[in-house]
Amino acid sequence: MKIFKKIKKNRGFVILFAVTLAAILLSIAIGVTNIALKEIKFGTSAKDTNEAFFAADTGIECAMFNNKSTGVVFIDPPSSTSIICNNSSINVIENQLSVWTFTIIGLGNTGQGCAKVVVDKRPPVPPITATTTIIAKGYNNGGSTCISGTNTIERELKTSY
Numbered sequence: 001m002k003i004f005k006k007i008k009k010n011r012g013f014v015i016l017f018a019v020t021l022a023a024i025l026l027s028i029a030i031g032v033t034n035i036a037l038k039e040i041k042f043g044t045s046a047k048d049t050n051e052a053f054f055a056a057d058t059g060i061e062c063a064m065f066n067n068k069s070t071g072v073v074f075i076d077p078p079s080s081t082s083i084i085c086n087n088s089s090i091n092v093i094e095n096q097l098s099v100w101t102f103t104i105i106g107l108g109n110t111g112q113g114c115a116k117v118v119v120d121k122r123p124p125v126p127p128i129t130a131t132t133t134i135i136a137k138g139y140n141n142g143g144s145t146c147i148s149g150t151n152t153i154e155r156e157l158k159t160s161y
Contacts, residue, residue, distance in 0.1 A: 045153070048140040051108040052155040056138025058086070059104055059115030060157050063134045067119065074100055074119050074132075098122045103146045107138075114139050114146035133160045 062085035063074075072079035073092055078100075082089045085104050092102045098121040107113035120133040139146060140153045148154055 048151075048153045049155065051110075051113045051140035052138045052153045053157075054138065055104075055107045055113040055115045055140070056136040056155045056157040058107055059117040059136030059138060060134055060159055062086070062090075062104060063102075063117050063119050063136070064159070067132065067134075074121055105142070105144055105146055108140065110141075112141040112143055114142035116146055131161075133158065 062083065066083040066085070067074050073081070073083055076094075076098060078092070078094065081093075082091050083102065084090070085102075086106060088106075090102050090104060092100050094100050100119045100121075101117065103114060103116050105114045107115065115136050115138045117134065117136045120135070121131060124131060135156065135158045137154055137156045139148055142148060142152065
């Protein structure tokens with residue numbers, strides 16, 4: 001009779017133990033899932049950052065190549081209004097005296113990357129001696145119009161010589 005009473009007292013312990021164990025396992029699973037999602041977001045962000053950086057780098061290299069090799073676009077008045085970059089002809093616009101802009105599209109792995117480039121050849125203000133400044137803004141998914149939207153990453157590079 002005493003044994004029967006002892007068993008009756010411990011009947012709710014198994015349910016309490018099972019619920020506690022399930023809560024602990026659920027907490028661990030949610031924590032692991034949270035870490036995995038953060039890693040996925042970080043990996044995607046790193047890829048997009050590289051796309052934007054290399055788009056900006058392509059813009060700088062294109063401007064430098066066309067400035068040094070041809071020497072017919074970034075002068076006043078320009079002998080030509082287009083340059084060759086990324087195997088395509090790109091129109092160059094002179095915004096003001098000795099400042100030109102152009103946009104390169106179709107960059108990156110997906111072809112959605114782009115770069116907006118400004119070539120500034122205005123005379124420097126002393127004591128600065130640089131005569132050419134190139135600023136390129138690269139985007140990971142600017143599309144055919146190179147307009148930044150949601151989830152767009154922008155990287156800017158600047159060079160002076």
